[in-house]
Amino acid sequence: MELWYTEKQTEYFGITAKIKETLVAEKTEFQDLAIIDTVEFGRMLVLDGMVMTTVKDEFVYHEMVAHPALYTHPNPKKVLVVGGGDGGVIREIMKHPEVEKAVLVDIDGKVIEYSKKFLPEIACELDNPRVEVIVNDGYMHIHDHKNEYDVIMVDSTEPVGPAVELFTKGFYQGIYDALKDDGIFVAQTDNPWFKADLIRNVNRDVREIFPVVRVYWANIPTYPSGLWTFTIGSKKYDPLAVDESTIPEINTKYYSPRIHKAAFALPKFVEELCK
């Protein structure tokens, strides 16, 4: 029997991957959760029918959420990750010795549990003593923690299901309030080929709250269109003002001192969305 997993990334376009095995398929309190083993990309975490991460290409997303912001802030001691229960962003944050504490707040404890069990390459730092894992609504956590974080990273699903509120202006205001006076946040903000309006709207909302707003991108093969954007809102520090020669060569496969600024050079049609 030949099994293929197909994700309709839009109503009319999708990707399809041959699978070896279904490891998890269950309805959690918040979403449909599956972990399948694909031939091409290895194990794959799927939430509500959308690929969240795969063992083969996860490094791109996780490195590109974590490092641009952490190398922009000169002294990131306390970091919050909203979502990201698979632990990939936490793993990258742990490469920064200056981070004293990283707090992960995911609404769905099952994502954490199954990632630890079936995606150990990704979840491997969730038990690091510098990490605190909280199962809670990120929106609520932000609301209850004012002026506390140096860096906040929003590693959400796409804006359907439990992540809808993580793309609202109210949430960005909450993030602003939860950050210290020189804090910086970054969020994954989908792709410009199929979700141009989302990028335009997020950009507009974040600009109304943060003085420094920058959009950058990376190639992620299993995400719709392969072009994924990230939006930074910063109270003080500008990622483009970083002296690249001061960024160390750490153990990464996508991010590098050379990629740091280049990632902010947007294709012209994406620049237009962010004006």
Next chain:
Amino acid sequence: MELWYTEKQTEYFGITAKIKETLVAEKTEFQDLAIIDTVEFGRMLVLDGMVMTTVKDEFVYHEMVAHPALYTHPNPKKVLVVGGGDGGVIREIMKHPEVEKAVLVDIDGKVIEYSKKFLPEIACELDNPRVEVIVNDGYMHIHDHKNEYDVIMVDSTEPVGPAVELFTKGFYQGIYDALKDDGIFVAQTDNPWFKADLIRNVNRDVREIFPVVRVYWANIPTYPSGLWTFTIGSKKYDPLAVDESTIPEINTKYYSPRIHKAAFALPKFVEELCK
């Protein structure tokens, strides 16, 4: 009836697109040629079962083949395109008034004929008086034209079918000989996620012939992995030495003076392939 076109980009991974209509499906002297109308990406040219271009995303590939090399050479008067019978690269070349003549050599006249008929947005400059269209084997044309071109662009299919010889060291040597003393060439060189060996081999071969070798990339949603590489071999001019402030803002949707150098910043795992 609901029709979907599925391309297996590897043995175990593919894309799938809902189609409205099949406009052409025939076996030419050289390859299987199809033009289908998809809902998501508009009309799509498919050769030997591989997406060559679509109306929605074609601008990325065509701009990124043409402009980096043309803005690196200070005076590109005569340009050769090998392959590219759809005319997209020619359309971009025609945006450069300094180009006096562009020669297109495609082995398959049917690609040219059907592109003119069904893809007029792409083929629109093939009848420009500055353009000469030749139906011939690009390998032979290169062999017969020594020291003639300022810029040569290889817009081939992937290295199966008629394009196999366009990825050989002998072909790159032929290109070197067909270029003038300060000539520059660029070729599409596939993706690093599924074809790492190809990129490594092309890089090694081109380095043995050209003193300046640079690899850059762009996001093309309908190509495997969404990350496409291009390799430049140059006798004299370095694309990274270009003063970006001298590049004009022309009518493009992907390429820009800001993208020119940023495109050469490779993800770290791709840098490793090109060492």
